[in-house]
Each structure stands twice: as structure tokens, then as C-alpha cells.
Amino acid sequence: MKVAVLGATGLVGSEMLKVLGERGFSADEMVPLASPRSSGKAVQFSGREVAVQAVCEDAFEGVDIALFSAGADASRKWAPVAASRGAVVIDNSSAWRLDPKVPLVVPEVNPDDAKLNRGIIANPNCATIQAVTALKPLHDAAWLESVSVVTFQSVSGTGRKGLDALTEGAEAVLQGTVPDAGPYSRPIAFDVLPEIGEIGPDGISGEERKMILESRKILHHPELVVNCTAVRVPVFRGHAEAVTAVFREPLDPSGACRFLEGAPGVSCCRDLEHKRYATCREAAGTDDVYVGRVRREGHKSKELSFWVVADNLRKGAALNAVQIAEILEPGLRGMKQASSLG
Amino acid sequence: MKVAVLGATGLVGSEMLKVLGERGFSADEMVPLASPRSSGKAVQFSGREVAVQAVCEDAFEGVDIALFSAGADASRKWAPVAASRGAVVIDNSSAWRLDPKVPLVVPEVNPDDAKLNRGIIANPNCATIQAVTALKPLHDAAWLESVSVVTFQSVSGTGRKGLDALTEGAEAVLQGTVPDAGPYSRPIAFDVLPEIGEIGPDGISGEERKMILESRKILHHPELVVNCTAVRVPVFRGHAEAVTAVFREPLDPSGACRFLEGAPGVSCCRDLEHKRYATCREAAGTDDVYVGRVRREGHKSKELSFWVVADNLRKGAALNAVQIAEILEPGLRGMKQASSLG
Numbered sequence: 183m184k185v186a187v188l189g190a191t192g193l194v195g196s197e198m199l200k201v202l203g204e205r206g207f208s209a210d211e212m213v214p215l216a217s218p219r220s221s222g223k224a225v226q227f228s229g230r231e232v233a234v235q236a237v238c239e240d241a242f243e244g245v246d247i248a249l250f251s252a253g254a255d256a257s258r259k260w261a262p263v264a265a266s267r268g269a270v271v272i273d274n275s276s277a278w279r280l281d282p283k284v285p286l287v288v289p290e291v292n293p294d295d296a297k298l299n300r301g302i303i304a305n306p307n308c309a310t311i312q313a314v315t316a317l318k319p320l321h322d323a324a325w326l327e328s329v330s331v332v333t334f335q336s337v338s339g340t341g342r343k344g345l346d347a348l349t350e351g352a353e354a355v356l357q358g359t360v361p362d363a364g365p366y367s368r369p370i371a372f373d374v375l376p377e378i379g380e381i382g383p384d385g386i387s388g389e390e391r392k393m394i395l396e397s398r399k400i401l402h403h404p405e406l407v408v409n410c411t412a413v414r415v416p417v418f419r420g421h422a423e424a425v426t427a428v429f430r431e432p433l434d435p436s437g438a439c440r441f442l443e444g445a446p447g448v449s450c451c452r453d454l455e456h457k458r459y460a461t462c463r464e465a466a467g468t469d470d471v472y473v474g475r476v477r478r479e480g481h482k483s484k485e486l487s488f489w490v491v492a493d494n495l496r497k498g499a500a501l502n503a504v505q506i507a508e509i510l511e512p513g514l515r516g517m518k519q520a521s522s523l524g
Numbered sequence: 525m526k527v528a529v530l531g532a533t534g535l536v537g538s539e540m541l542k543v544l545g546e547r548g549f550s551a552d553e554m555v556p557l558a559s560p561r562s563s564g565k566a567v568q569f570s571g572r573e574v575a576v577q578a579v580c581e582d583a584f585e586g587v588d589i590a591l592f593s594a595g596a597d598a599s600r601k602w603a604p605v606a607a608s609r610g611a612v613v614i615d616n617s618s619a620w621r622l623d624p625k626v627p628l629v630v631p632e633v634n635p636d637d638a639k640l641n642r643g644i645i646a647n648p649n650c651a652t653i654q655a656v657t658a659l660k661p662l663h664d665a666a667w668l669e670s671v672s673v674v675t676f677q678s679v680s681g682t683g684r685k686g687l688d689a690l691t692e693g694a695e696a697v698l699q700g701t702v703p704d705a706g707p708y709s710r711p712i713a714f715d716v717l718p719e720i721g722e723i724g725p726d727g728i729s730g731e732e733r734k735m736i737l738e739s740r741k742i743l744h745h746p747e748l749v750v751n752c753t754a755v756r757v758p759v760f761r762g763h764a765e766a767v768t769a770v771f772r773e774p775l776d777p778s779g780a781c782r783f784l785e786g787a788p789g790v791s792c793c794r795d796l797e798h799k800r801y802a803t804c805r806e807a808a809g810t811d812d813v814y815v816g817r818v819r820r821e822g823h824k825s826k827e828l829s830f831w832v833v834a835d836n837l838r839k840g841a842a843l844n845a846v847q848i849a850e851i852l853e854p855g856l857r858g859m860k861q862a863s864s865l866g
Contacts, residue, residue, distance in 0.1 A: 332674035332766040373805040374676045376831045385819025411766035424674040424753035463715040477727025489718045
């Protein structure tokens with residue numbers, strides 16, 4: 183298997199290489215790709231250094247799986263090229279997510295969709311992945327009718343410039359000087375910004391629209407009512423979400439915890455010993471989607487509120503993409519071996 | 525008028541003295557009170573230094589209005605004492621808020637309740653004050669049926685030890701060392717904690733319960749359905765809230781903004797020029813409740829989402845208490861003058 187990673191020097195690209203190595207993904211050859219200005223750099227993969235190549239048409243020759251995390255423009259340009267050369271692209275950008283011919287996959291939720299790809303599979307938005315991973319076992323149990331999600335999203339979602347803006351901004355504030363806004367509309371250090379992506383004429387931000395539209399597609403649930411407020415918070419890594427879900431059937435907190443505990447990729451923090459909830463800092467560097475503070479308010483037997491945390495760079499991006507690759511790998515390898523025997 | 529401030533050396537107490545001075549509250553005599561360990565200290569009031577006295581029964585002699593911000597235990601002990609000596613206590617703690625004989629007042633919402641006091645008036649919880657101030661004009665226009673509030677609450681709500689925990693914790697993280705949790709269950713620097721007050725057996729935290737119960741009392745709306753997730757964020761001053769409100773009557777975002785623009789104490793950030801929303805850092809040190817990002821999702825004509833920000837030490841505590849004192853002052857002064865004429 184020949185695997186390429188486009189955007190290999192970025193925050194998510196580096197994490198993709200790391201997760202592929204950690205999970206022992208059987209990549210016989212690894213091709214790290216980036217824009218020409220990064221070529222010549224080297225990245226780490228499975229304990230060795232690999233030179234980064236500038237992305238070009240020929241770079242995808244013979245590639246079986248290409249993981250993309252280089253932004254929507256690069257994806258729109260290079261994903262069709264890679265696919266036409268026979269690769270399956272797993273794309274972390276927003277470019278293809280809502281294309282009706284492109285599967286949008288969270289392996290714990292809709293793994294079979296991955297196999298319906300025509301060369302491109304979209305990796306959902308980070309905040310959406312952790313929400314639907316937590317909601318899926320509850321939806322299976324009681325049918326989700328509507329959900330309200332308020333996000334607390336870390337600056338690593340903005341890439342290295344987000345991390346720098348928070349570090350430098352926090353230093354500036356602590357030293358009594360004025361912080362720079364960096365990539366944000368206003369400084370993020372010691373403040374919270376309810377603006378992720380462009381705010382449309384209807385008042386809904388880009389990130390909120392992703393949560394609304396992607397959740398419906400991943401859950402195969404076009405009637406799902408989704409309300410979202412997406413907020414950037416001064417946290418380096420890990421996203422948290424306050425979720426309130428309304429179901430068609432009654433579901434109590436203990437029952438919900440039992441379903442969550444049996445669900446793949448989910449860790450339920452239900453008691454004092456498990457500290458009732460996880461935080462962004464605790465989730466950073468780990469793989470699970472942590473659900474905590476599961477509760478009901480008043481007497482509404484069909485409504486639950488809970489707190490969901492995950493590492494946005496791992497489950498929210500790199501890990502989810504690698505899990506999709508793991509779904510594809512046996513089939514691709516099998517076809518390849520059978521063809522070479524022929 | 526003789527005015528006392530109990531807890532005069534604390535974060536909210538200092539702000540009470542500041543706000544009384546700024547607004548030219550006609551205090552002929554100011555008596556700053558605190559626990560015995562603070563007596564001997566001096567505080568600033570209207571440009572002069574005033575010595576802090578240790579609280580005791582006699583300290584309330586002749587006091588007309590006493591502003592309390594020294595915690596629930598001190599309030600339970602001293603408010604009845606002050607009231608029995610003829611003072612009206614405006615208490616910022618949670619001690620009396622849900623007592624059916626004690627008015628719970630936000631001057632923009634239920635000013636007339638203040639006059640029904642029997643010597644004690646409760647100042648609501650910070651997060652509740654800004655929510656109901658924003659909701660009142662919309663409730664008047666379209667009747668609020670249910671509301672969901674997710675809070676982003678700054679560390680100044682925990683007093684000086686909260687500010688210290690954030691400053692020292694942020695310094696520790698930036699220097700690569702492990703931060704202390706300080707007054708929180710886990711370190712607050714560069715993380716968000718969905719835990720304010722004790723989490724009860726039903727899974728609801730103390731702060732969330734305040735939002736639920738106090739909103740109903742202030743709005744005189746016992747059937748109001750309130751859902752809340754209260755979250756501590758690494759912000760020094762100013763609380764933000766993501767609110768979704770469901771009304772009985774249709775209400776569109778433009779209509780809501782018109783009602784908000786005409787409402788006392790509210791500033792509506794509705795367009796690009798007003799930057800669409802305020803942040804905690806921007807609200808710090810100011811008096812208004814800022815409502816922004818007013819929007820509707822999908823086709824639900826009776827539901828609105830918006831973002832509410834206010835300075836938790838001013839409108840959320842000191843300013844609201846002083847506004848209550850301003851409601852009482854003319855009547856108290858009039859009675860006093862008439863009595864002295866007799």
C-alpha cells in the first residue's frame with residue numbers, strides 16, 4: 183500500500199502521520215506532500231524521517247490512499263487529480279463534505295458509507311464528529327428528533343497560527359500589553375469569541391452551518407433539527423460541547439449511560455470516580471469521545487443534556503481519517519493482490 | 525442617608541463602593557464593613573479613604589441601606605440583624621434569593637418587587653441577571669415559553685482567588701509547568717470546566733439550579749422551562765451566554781432587535797458596524813447587557829438564538845445592587861425627612 187499525506191507539515195497532517203504510525207497502518211510506502219514552499223522539509227513517520235515532496239499530478243502516481251489536510255482550495259484542486267490516478271482520497275477539508283456523491287464518514291456512525299466512494303471520502307468537521315459519535319448510540323436507542331449544541335472550540339482548530347495567537351496573546355495580557363488578534367476577529371487570549379467561519383446573511387456562522395448540515399448527512403437523518411452556537415475559547419487543544427438532545431422515545435440518564443458505555447469510541451464519565459466529565463486538557467492526545475454530566479432537567483422524559491469532549495486534532499481530524507483508511511485498506515489490498523496474481 | 529457595605533474589601537464589595545461613587549449615590553455617611561481580619565484596612569469611596577470596620581451588631585445602627593457581598597453564611601447571620609436595626613439589606617449572596625418573602629430584583633425587569641421588601645432584598649446570581657435582562661423585552665413582546673442557556677463564566681465570579689488561579693495557572697502553563705487547580709476542581713488556565721457550584725444527585729450544578737429557579741422568580745413566570753449548562757472559562761472578567769429562547773408568539777430577529785434596542789440596560793449589536801456581538805473583555809468595566817448574533821435557525825418562527833454578554837462584577841453584582849438602592853432611596857429619604865419634621 184502506498185499512502186500519501188497532503189498537508190504533511192500542518193498541524194493535522196503531522197497528526198495523521200503520527201496516528202498512522204501509532205496504529206501500525208500497513209503503509210509500504212509513505213509520500214508526504216505539501217505546497218512547494220514546504221518541499222525539502224522532512225517529517226517523522228514510524229520513527230524515521232521522510233522528505234516532503236511538492237504536490238503535483240505525478241506525486242499521486244501509484245498512491246492507494248491519500249489523506250488530505252491542506253485546506254478546501256487545495257482539496258478542490260488535487261482531490262480529483264489523485265482520484266483520477268486511482269487513489270482514494272480521504273479529505274479533511276470542507277470542500278466535498280456536502281457533495282451528494284461524496285460519503286461523509288465517522289467510522290463509529292456510518293462506516294458502510296465509506297465503501298460507496300467514487301474516489302473521494304470526506305472527513306467531517308471536528309466539532310461535528312464528536313457530537314455525532316456521542317449521539318449515535320442514543321439515536322439508535324430512542325430516535326433523535328432535535329439537538330442543540332454549543333461548542334467550546336480550541337485554537338488548534340485554526341492550525342499553528344491559532345496556537346501562536348493564544349500563546350502570544352496570553353503572554354501579552356499577562357505582561358500588561360495589548361494582544362494581537364492574529365487569525366481571529368479579536369484577541370482570543372482570556373476571551374471567548376462566538377464566531378467561527380463567516381457569519382452569513384441569516385446570522386449563522388460557517389461552523390454552525392457545518393454542524394447543522396453535516397450531522398444530518400452522517401446520521402442519514404435529513405429531518406434532524408439542529409441548533410448550534412460555535413464559540414472559540416482560549417484552550418490549546420480539545421473541543422468541548424454542551425449538548426441538549428430531544429428524543430422521540432423516553433430515555434433516562436442511566437439508560438443513556440448504558441448505551442454510551444457500550445458504544446465504540448465513547449467513554450462515559452458517569453460518576454465521581456470518573457470525575458463526572460472530562461475537560462479539553464484531559465482529552466488532548468487521547469482517542470475517545472468523552473461524554474459526561476448526562477442529566478435530565480425537570481420532568482422532560484425525552485430530553486437529555488450532556489457534555490462532550492474530544493481531541494479535535496485526533497478524533498476530530500487525523501484519527502477519524504485514519505479510521506476511514508482502515509475501513510478501506512483490506513478491500514484495496516485484496517483487489518491489488520488479486521490483480522497482481524492475474 | 526447612611527449606607528453600609530459588608531464585604532467592602534472583596535471584589536464585588538470594592539465594585540459596589542466604586543459604582544456608588546460613580547453614580548453619585550447620595551450617601552451622607554459610608555460605613556465599609558468586613559470580617560474582623562480586614563478591619564483597620566481602608567477602602568476608596570468617592571475619592572477619599574474610609575476605614576473598614578469589623579462587622580458587629582452595633583455597626584448597623586442608623587444604617588438606611590446595607591449592601592452585602594460577603595457570602596451566604598455572613599448574609600444569613602447579619603442580614604436579619606441589620607434589618608432588625610432598621611436597615612434595608614440588598615444582599616448579593618444566594619442566602620435569601622429563593623425565600624418567598626424576599627424580593628429578588630433586577631431593576632430593568634421587576635423593579636416594583638423591591639418595594640415589597642421586609643428589610644431584605646436579594647440581588648440575583650450574576651449569570652441570571654444578564655439572561656433575564658435580555659429576555660424581558662422579548663418575553664413582553666412574545667411570551668417566553670422555554671429557554672436554554674449555556675454560560676461562559678469568568679473567574680472573577682469566584683472572587684480574587686479565581687483571578688489568581690487563572691493568572692498563576694496561565695503563567696505556569698506558558699512556562700511548561702503544571703498549574704494548580706486553586707479554588708476549582710481542576711486547573712482553569714487554558715481549559716473550560718462545566719462545573720460551577722456543587723453537582724447534585726440529579727446531575728444539575730448549583731449554578732445551573734440558580735439560573736432555573738431565579739429566572740422563574742424574577743420574571744414572575746413559574747411555568748418557564750429553563751435548561752442550563754454553566755461553564756467556567758479562562759476569562760478574567762465578563763460572562764457570556766449562548767441563549768436559545770422559544771416563544772408562544774412568532775418573533776423574528778429584526779423584530780427582536782427592535783425590542784432589545786428599546787429596552788433599558790440593553791445594547792443590541794445587530795450589524796457589522798456594531799461587530800455583531802460583544803465579548804467578555806469588551807464588556808468588562810461597562811454597564812450594559814450586550815445582546816448580539818440574534819438569529820433564527822431554519823423555519824422555526826417562534827425560536828431565537830442569541831449571545832449575551834455583561835460585566836459580572838457590575839451588572840451581574842455591584843451595579844444591579846446599587847440600582848436597587850436607587851429605587852429605594854427617594855422613599856427612604858422622604859420617610860426620614862417627614863419623620864424628623866414630626
